[in-house]
Amino acid sequence: MVQTILFGALQTGVGLSRDLNAGIIDRFRSLPMSRSAVLTGRTTADLVRNTSTALILLITGFLYGFRFQNGALDAFLMIALIVAFGYAFSWVAAFVGLAVKDEETAQLAGFLFIFPLTFASATFVPTQTMPSWLQTFANNQPVTFAVTAARHFALGSPSDGAEWKLLLWIIGLLIVFVPLSVFIYKRRV
Secondary structure: OHHHHHHHHHHHHHHHHHHHHHOHHHHHHOOOOOOHHHHHHHHHHHHHHHHHHHHHHHHHHHHOOOOOOOOHHHHHHHHHHHHHHHHHHHHHHHHHHHHOOOHHHHHHHHHHHHHHHHHOOOOOOOHHHOOHHHHHHHOOOHHHHHHHHHHHHHHOOOOOOHHHHHHHHHHHHHHHHHHHHHHHHHHHO
């Protein structure tokens, strides 16, 4: 679910880049609205889309027999945390999409940071099996925290505070990339 939400978050940057190149943003500029409304609207729309995707994945999992081990509250917390992580990454993608010239480059640039974060994490293999230099990176990056927190909420496995570390990453990403995205947006339009 974490990987799917991250890939969904990339669409924010691709969509913004496409809208800039197609002249849609120029049309928005003629309307009496805040300049940051375009970014807020796009990231919020993608938040809704990612939430829908998470719910579809969850329903599909239930149809195939998956059950949360710790009840409805943990299910809600897992989805909320993963979707919030996707929302924070959509602001990273917004920055990337605004910084590059076209949507193909936005997608490529997004993959350049999503793939290392996904594959150098606890998503597919335990980090203990990685070389020591990679373990250090994998054990301290947000995808590992997201996956570990999701497993904790879904299966009751130990989290070692991953949910709180992920929350700090979410807050940090938003603090850095919301203003950067607004700044670069104002410079581009």
